[in-house]
Amino acid sequence: MSVATVSRALNNTRSVDPALADRVRTAAAELGYQPNAIARNLRRRGTRVWALVIPNIDNPFYTALARGVEEAASELGFSVLLYNTDEDEGREHRYLDVAGQERVAGAVLVPRARDSDVSSLLDAGIPLVVVDRPLDRGGDFVTAASFEGAETATEHLLSEQWRRPACISRPADTPTAEQRRQGYQAVVDRHGLPSVVCQIPFHAEEGVAMVDELLAGEDAPDSFLTVDSMLALVVLQALRRRRLRTGRDVGLISFDDAVWAQVVEPPLSVVAQPAYEIGVAAARLLSERIRDGFDETGARTVTMRTTLIVRGSSRPPPSPRG
Amino acid sequence: MSVATVSRALNNTRSVDPALADRVRTAAAELGYQPNAIARNLRRRGTRVWALVIPNIDNPFYTALARGVEEAASELGFSVLLYNTDEDEGREHRYLDVAGQERVAGAVLVPRARDSDVSSLLDAGIPLVVVDRPLDRGGDFVTAASFEGAETATEHLLSEQWRRPACISRPADTPTAEQRRQGYQAVVDRHGLPSVVCQIPFHAEEGVAMVDELLAGEDAPDSFLTVDSMLALVVLQALRRRRLRTGRDVGLISFDDAVWAQVVEPPLSVVAQPAYEIGVAAARLLSERIRDGFDETGARTVTMRTTLIVRGSSRPPPSPRG
DNA sequence: TTGTAGGCGTTATCAT
């Protein structure tokens, strides 16, 4: 029989004799035939692969996100290429380029900054869903309510009698970190309190020293809001160094409900983000764009809720001071 | 000029007029031309993509491994497909299949068990480097010295006056966990002590309850060796429930130096594995196999050293008992 | 040095 018939049989196209189709399938199985996706992609003018570009695979928030994206992708019949930019613009740019050359069917991107250059994707007509950190240029976007989450956390700190909360954040060109800082700032402003912000670079060895310095200063903060879980680690180490205990000597709330949050003493209060669900939502959005083609005008933004989980680290000092 | 000339110019083939080549390149740049990797792959009969198949992206050991593989791959000009099996044999098998169909140039695999079926890769002639957990069938393999690491840790527990160490492990068909259990067992046997082993399934909700039960039993263990960092979390939660403190009421050492190990009180003693370096080594090995073709006979095994890092959680009880 | 043309493995189109 002809190659065409075989192709049809294997692809379950109607209009092929069931008996014949069966023969083809068994033969294929026996010979261990595997369709060549490369040739198929060429013919179909497109791959069944997505790119997932994240800033830091060591941050549990992004691994949970990745899990969501990968799981949903696999259910939709896509494989996902992992690109870890390490918060480096150069790497991000190169990765976006090679993703374009690989002719991925779509991409999920957590950009380094608001002005990340996504032209290689867009020029190639590759659908893009941006996640966690927004892009100035707009486009489909999935995130959690950073500003509100930070507001709620800061308010909580104040309601627990903490009087000088500080915000431990990231460089100001990091959109999400900046939104959280602003949420914090809105609250301290509202209460007529001074704003104390410390921006710790991503790859800094000196993070602990920076927080330590803050603690050593004149009007040292009595509590902290950290914008990601790695920063909570930094603060906890600085506190340990000075023998300061959370939920007693200082208050602490962190973004992201890391797995270890419940084994520190006292347990860590957090602003939880639904990282996995964000990944799944991004995947769904992307697959729709791929199916329906994408239309600059109809950009959608999905904002997920954050949840303040109060545990021991933010409880009030034994004898209220305020 | 002809397409052939253009192709040659873009690929820096010698035997093309430099001036002409330059014109081609500028033109290509201006038009934003991107070579179509799909067509190129078809022609070259191979992609520039690897598959990375891991059991659990939430386990920091595997994310560090992934980081190593991805970084090295990218330097070698490869992209990497991420497949997260979630310790599920069915998923593993399906993933290996699609990786084969995607005609990846090579694969790095952390198999579910010793008998994982890698035939779809092998039949397709795709080089494979197995990592962390060995396969019965042999082949290139990179890992850390699990048995010895467990021995050292258990000896340390005993030298610190702990008398009834237990091993919190994983299902017996998990090669690495099993090796660690054996390392533990060798030591307790040698000392004429009873072996207490608890195998906690990967997706178990009841892990904490299982450890709690152990603690409640007659001859409850006075110390623990956990075979991965997620299990350390489980033990710590069980201990918290009973208000037991490590490095005092019980001893604890875990495999894998998780980021949070130094912020629990007291800090966690660990058997550290060079996860990142294991990933890099696997990548190097894979790229050699791809270059030189691979030869069943010359399978190589790379075993990295583990390091016992003694911190507070394994220090002896205040008043020696024994 | 440059051009021509065949083929990589599929699938879609057009006949039969």
Added chain:
DNA sequence: ATGATAACGCCTACAA
């Protein structure tokens, strides 16, 4: 329902 065939975009003999 099946068969023949062209095309997807690139690379590389081979010819000029």
